[in-house]
Amino acid sequence: MPPANHDLNQAARARKDEFYTQLSDIEKELRHYRDLFAGKTVLCNCDDPRVSNFFKYFTLNFERLALRRVIATCYKNTQPDLFSTNAAEKGVYLIYEGDRNGNRRVDPEEIEVRPLRGDGDFRSTECVELLKQADIVCTNPPFSLFREYLAQLVRHDKQFLIIGNVNAITYKEVFPLIVANKMWLGPSIHSGDRKFNVPDNYPLNAAGCGIDEHGRKFIRVKGVRWFTNLDYKERHEELPLYKRYTPEDFPRYDNYDAINVNKVSEIPMDYDGVMGVPITFLDKYCPEQFEIVGNEYSLNIDRGRGYVNGKRMYGRIFIRRK
Numbered sequence: 082m083p084p085a086n087h088d089l090n091q092a093a094r095a096r097k098d099e100f101y102t103q104l105s106d107i108e109k110e111l112r113h114y115r116d117l118f119a120g121k122t123v124l125c126n127c128d129d130p131r132v133s134n135f136f137k138y139f140t141l142n143f144e145r146l147a148l149r150r151v152i153a154t155c156y157k158n159t160q161p162d163l164f165s166t167n168a169a170e171k172g173v174y175l176i177y178e179g180d181r182n183g184n185r186r187v188d189p190e191e192i193e194v195r196p197l198r199g200d201g202d203f204r205s206t207e208c209v210e211l212l213k214q215a216d217i218v219c220t221n222p223p224f225s226l227f228r229e230y231l232a233q234l235v236r237h238d239k240q241f242l243i244i245g246n247v248n249a250i251t252y253k254e255v256f257p258l259i260v261a262n263k264m265w266l267g268p269s270i271h272s273g274d275r276k277f278n279v280p281d282n283y284p285l286n287a288a289g290c291g292i293d294e295h296g297r298k299f300i301r302v303k304g305v306r307w308f309t310n311l312d313y314k315e316r317h318e319e320l321p322l323y324k325r326y327t328p329e330d331f332p333r334y335d336n337y338d339a340i341n342v343n344k345v346s347e348i349p350m351d352y353d354g355v356m357g358v359p360i361t362f363l364d365k366y367c368p369e370q371f372e373i374v375g376n377e378y379s380l381n382i383d384r385g386r387g388y389v390n391g392k393r394m395y396g397r398i399f400i401r402r403k
Contacts, residue, residue: 102221102244104134110242110269111138113313117217117240119147124215126154126203127222127230135220140177140187151177152211156201172201174211203230212237217311219243228254231308235263242267242311247304250360251376251396259363260373267307268315271364274301306364319370322350331356335388337380339399357387357397374399 125135136153143151154174176193180186199205203212203222212218212233221244222230232254234241249255258264274289285291289301324330326349331340339355342348345362355374366373376398377385387394 102134104138106269107134107138110267110307111142111219113268113315114242114311115146117311120149121216122150122152122214123148124152124154124212124218125220126152126208126212126218127156127220136175136177139219140192143177143179143187144185148179149216151175152215154197154201154203154208154211156203172197172199174201204233209233209237212239216240217242228252231255231258240310242307242309244305245308247306247360249306249308250363250398251378253378256376256379260375260379262368264308264310265316265366266363267309268313270306272361274303274305317367317369319367320345320348320365322348324349326352332389334382334394335391336383337387337399339387341387341389341394341397353402355399355401357394357399360396360398362398362400370403371400372403374401 123139125133133153136151139148139151152174155172174195174197176195177191181191182188197207199207202208218234218239218241224246227245227249235258250259283298285298285300291299293299324347331342331349333340334357339357340352342356342358345358345365348356348358377387377396380399387397
């Protein structure tokens with residue numbers, strides 16, 4: 082059985098980042114933000130837009146969300162294929178501004194296709210200009226470029242809802258945003274794996290891979306999360322605490338002044354000091370209930386990892402109750 086992030090690592094090494102998100106996963110997440118899209122321009126800038134489920138979701142729900150415009154770019158592809166072979170030197174971008182003929186359908190003539198001067202890379206000057214027009218960015222960026230992609234969104238002060246690996250939480254470019262309450266995890270995915278369609282030439286050599294009823298290859302990837310700076314009500318619901326602190330149940334770290342908590346569900350209700358908890362704590366994080374102090378690296382903990390009774394612990398986030 083390959084490790085949980087096997088497919089993500091494989092994609093990063095081979096630059097095979099065309100993992101296409103299922104429409105059902107998009108629908109489950111987007112229902113938490115419906116009131117935030119009225120009058121907004123949405124950009125999907127890491128998609129093959131004519132078949133992207135992100136573009137599909139926003140065009141089909143254009144009037145219900147009261148959107149102003151949807152823009153989607155396509156990297157090195159000018160053909161309406163499910164997966165770009167990156168054979169073209171140019172890209173295109175699409176614009177949709179709603180139902181024009183009143184038939185309550187998204188018709189091809191209502192989607193404007195415009196050529197790009199370049200290949201459609203999200204870092205190119207013309208794609209950055211499209212980014213500047215957007216209010217909210219929603220897409221599945223290349224896993225191998227997640228740091229750079231997120232940095233661009235932050236630099237341009239954009240609202241966003243994007244998919245990434247949960248391990249991105251620990252990146253030095255990402256974790257400070259979480260500590261500063263400028264980014265958090267979305268509510269619809271807390272654990273388990275997610276199904277992504279992949280190109281025909283993608284190797285299906287891991288457990289859970291296969292071909293769906295439409296003949297499209299897919300893989301299942303563990304550790305996937307939504308990352309966002311869009312607020313939602315569930316984020317402010319406090320985590321129920323029931324366990325009381327004892328030194329036996331919550332030993333102190335050898336190399337940091339904090340206690341170790343092995344399970345998020347066992348965070349003690351009566352301890353006010355610093356606690357080391359699993360990174361999955363962020364799935365339950367309520368900013369009114371807890372303060373995030375840091376992680377092993379931001380706190381310069383010896384050897385970059387906490388030790389309890391000489392045993393190296395898994396990665397931790399350090400928190401305290403408010």
